[in-house]
Amino acid sequence: MSKKAYLLFIFFFSLNLIQAQTKVGGVVNDNSGKTVPFANVVFANSSSGTTTNEDGEFYLQDEGSFDTIVISFIGYKTLKVPLQASVNLNMEITLEEEAASLDEVVIYRGKTSKKNNPAIDILKKVWENRRKNGMRAFEQYSYKEYEKLEFDINTIDSTLIESRIFNGMEFIFDYADTNRVTGKTYLPMFINESVTNVYGDNQLKEEKEVLIGNKNSGFSQNRNLIDYVKDIYDDYDIYKNYIKFFDKSFVSPISTTGIDTYNYVLSDSAYIDNKWCYNIVYYPRRENELTFKGDFWVNDTTWAVKNINLETTKDVNINWIKQVYIEQDFEVLNDSVFLITRDFFMADFGLNKKKTSRGVYAKRTLLYDEYKFNNERPASFYQQPVYDPQSVAYNRSEEFWTENRMEKLNEDEEGIYIMLDSLTKTKAFNRLYDIATIAQSGYVEFDGWDYGPVYSTLGFNDVEGVRTRFGGRTYFGQNDPWRIEAYGAYGFKDNKFKYGVSGKVLLDPKSRLILSGGNRRDVEQLGTSLTNSTDVLGRSLASSSLLNVGDNDKLSSINLSVFSVQLEPFKNFTVRVGANYRELKPASPEFSLDYYVDKDRSIVDSEINQTELSTILTWTPGRKTSGYGVERNVVNEEDFPTLFLNYSLGVKDVFNSDFNYKKLQFFYNQPLLVGGLGRSNISVEAGKTFGAVPLGLLSVVPGNQTYFALYNTFPTLDFYEFVTDSYSAIHIDHNFNGRLFSRIPLLRELNLRELVGFRAVYGDISEESKNIDASGLPLIAPDSDPFYEYSVGIGNIFKVMRFDVHFRGNYFDNPDARSLAFTIDFGFHF
Structure with a gap:
């Protein structure tokens, strides 16, 4: 279950009320x-x-x-x-x-005409003047923002009220009311308020947010939950071509691309706040596309939007969402500038789009005030602090909220705080909360420690057969300054016990100086990633590969010890210096890591002992995290680029280490929303090893002999089919989000998504490394031409599954080369 899907489960058990007349x-x-x-x-x-x-x-x-x-x-x-x-x-x-x-x-x-249409004539004037409106008209700006987040269960009926799941919590239904947009009866569940000061510089293209107050009902200790709630919403601008939320790009009716997507009708004209305005109604030209319907008012002199309503149509191709509704209001600052004053966003989540189906309302209200302009600040002002606990912001007095709320809570909203505090004290609610927490985190919480991950309890591979794993971690709270994790595993085929243990401690929160170390003895599938990881408790593919294509006996036994020092000199940039010691040997008699230890190639060793020093630089611009302990939770996963640079030094004769070498590795990953064409993900990898090393230390091009999608692998390659000591690779995946299928009758009703992919790798292996190899495996590198493969697929099958067909592009003469591969993947996606 994804983190956001977990939220929807949790939010079925909270409340809110708006009295309507x-x-x-x-x-x-x-x-x-x-x-x-x-x-x-x-x-x-x-x-x-x-x-x-x-x-x-x-x-x-x-x-x-x-x-x-x-x-x-x-x-x-x-x-x-x-x-x-x-x-x-x-x-x-x-x-x-x-x-x-x-x-x-x-x-x-x-369908309306694009010619001689007064509504479109007005829209063109909006385009001509849009850069003169709003905060773009000033070099610098600042304002205060008040945000109110609410979640409600909707479609409350007698069946739900009488459900056994609410035994002991019946009092919450006294808070049910009717939604002003849909008319459905709903039960408020959660409310979170925050006040933030926002500063921006249009010349520097920088913006900084300073949280000065935060308050929520019933979940004040669960920072993860609060941050996940906030991350459900994305910032959007109606003047841009696309309005982005839920990982989708909706065509804005105000945009220059709107005339190809919407019908426009000039409906009315009237004075609004002493300004003459025109009202334009718009609706989609085609079905099943990411579009809205609604209307907006435009001022007749500044040609700025005064207010706008946007509502998704019932056939829009987006999962788990029955409806999205947006309202924005703008105020006249002077005769030439309009500024946003209110933004309301509501999403109706549901398992299906039937009118009678039950779901969850997610509502956000943003109010803006205290605008100030052209107050220049130095560039250093906009640098985000690495350490920002904000503990004061989460403990504000009632006097603070009375003074800083821009919209007073009504009597029923104030009652939510009392009701939620009472609800979280009931045993029935806490049982449901615990179940949802396990589903999201994978851990069963106890006092001071957690058992898990529960999803790794059972596994299977060719060496161990059926494998059981039991583990846990210390956990006193999200901001723990230290953490210890450990696990034990047993294979019923090899009758061997394996284990792993690691620990880390935060010595300085301001620079995020962290010491970490640990040891793991386990069975592992080497060569599943080009970019090496020294995570001592990293999940082993060998223990989770339930179904394989062909034989999968190339498994290794590893004894890995790691120690590292890490710090974050500025936000989202980390430096890690570490040392690791590995003992590698084959885990099965069918596999060999043998290498020659003398120049005459007469003496063979089957075990590798290696000491390695490494310096790793990681930059993740735009990443948002929750908490300030030794482990932080990433809030906006898959929404920011990642750059990784690793310089490793193999040192011979230290702890009986076998080889001297130098290794340089680079990795770059970039997710992209490509306007109305969908979403792409592009990653580039490159690396080179200087010095002769055996098979166990070479860079294996990651194949995939399972039927499940594995990140940045080549599905038509077998494990160890290509081996290199210098390489460069690229992976491109694109999801059209149903843009093509939506234009095909009958097929559009299935809300499927079109998927395409392309992957290529070029590499070489030195003669020195070939000469010391005694494994018996053919050491082949894609050096004559880049190896490539491409794929086509269908996503959103039953809303949770994707199916891809992968085609090999070349190197068909390799032993047992597979020209075709199939993979499936499961997950919750909007």
Whole structure:
């Protein structure tokens, strides 16, 4: 289960409430009985409104008291409908068609024209003036931001209330209410508030956030949970071509690419805050694409957006999300500048998109105030501190929140804190919380230590047969200054016991000076990664390869001891200096690591003893972490680049070490959102070993003889098919996110994703290394031409599986060369 999927499970057990005064809902039809999609529905004499969905349905809620709603759409007579009560649901409304509406407006229905369309003429003026609006108009800026995050269980009914899972927690249903966007009954579960000062410099292209207050209901000690909640949301800008969230790029209706994606209709014009504005309704031209529907108001002099509503359509190709709804409001700073003042985001999570299915609302409200401009600060001001515990921010008084909230909590929202604190004291809730924690972390929590990872308890490989593993770690809290981990394993085929133990301690939080060390004796599949890892408790592929292609007996026994010193001189840049000692030998009689120890090639040794010194530099710009202990949790996984440089020095005769050599390795990984074309991941690896070394110390091009996808491996290669001491490799994978399939009738209904990939490696092996090899394996390097393979695949099968077919591009004459390979992978992806 992914971390964000874990959150959805956890959030089924918390709460929130917004008291509404007027609620309306129903369907809008025309004279012939057909539904009218994208019609405007507003409370009379207010700016509170919505649009009907693709089926003509609507729901509207407001805390004020209203007695009339107004329904309008181009091509129909505007209709005012009196309300009989404060709650009016299941309304059936019929609009009458008319020949024309506003004199200056050309009437459009269905697909609108891109020519002679006044809505598009207005949109072009927005494009021309967008860089003059907002904070882009100033060299520097700062403002205060108030954020409120809420999670709710939705579609509350008697079945859920009477469920045994809530035994002992029945009191929480007193807090149920109706969502103002969808009309569903919901139960508030979680609320988190934060106040942040934001500073930016448009010339330096730098921005800095300083958290000054944070408060949440029921989970104040779980920083991981809070940070995961915050990371569900991404920052977005409606003026850019794409609005990015949930790892997807939605076409913005304000963007220059919007006219090829949306239909636009000039619907209305009116004064808003003493500014004359035009209202434009927009909706998608095609189904199953990453698009919105809604409307926006544009000022007629600055051509800036005054407010906008964005709502995903029901057929949008995104998993686990039934609907996303966004509102943004902007305020006039002067005659030429608009600034955002409010941003509301709501996602309706669910296992499917049926209207009656239960799910979770994730809501974020952002309010902005105290804008200041052109206050220049030095570049050093924007450098993020390595050590930033912010303990004061998480312990603010009620007086602080009364003063700094930009939107006062209503009575029901304030009651959430009391209810959640009570809920977390119930045994029933804590049982559910513990189960979800195990699913996310893989560890069973006890007092001061955790058992796990539970997913590694059972395994299988050709040498050990069935393998059992039991382990654990010390854990007193997320910010522990030290940690010890250990495990023991036993193979029922080789009847041998294996183990691993490691420890690390944080000596200086400000520079993140960490000492670490450990020892592991286990069975391992060497050559599964070009970039070496000295993680003493690294997961062994040998213990998890349940299904293999052909024989997989090239396993090694390793005795690895490691010691290192690590520090972080500036944020997200780490320097690690370490030493390791390895004893390597074959784990099965069918495999050999033999090498000659004399120039005459008459004496053979089958065990490698090697001492190695290493200096590793790692830079991860944009990485976000949680906590400040010896281990930090990465919040935004797969959202930042990684650069890795390793210089290793093999030292002979130290602890009976066998070889002198130098090794240089470089690794670069870059995830990319390619606009509306989907998401790519590109990685580049290069390395060279200076000096003659045996097979166990060479760089093996990582093959994959399993049926499961393994990161940066070559699925059509067998283990040890290519061996090098100098190499360069590239891996490119791209997911089109259904952009092509969405244009094919019938196929678009399956919401599948198109996948393509390309991988190549070029390498060589020196004659000196070949001459000392006595393993009997053919030492082949891709030196005549780069080896390459390509793949095509289908993702999002049953929403959790991908299937790829891999094709070898060359080197078909290698022994037992496979021209074709198949892999599958499982995971939760939006």
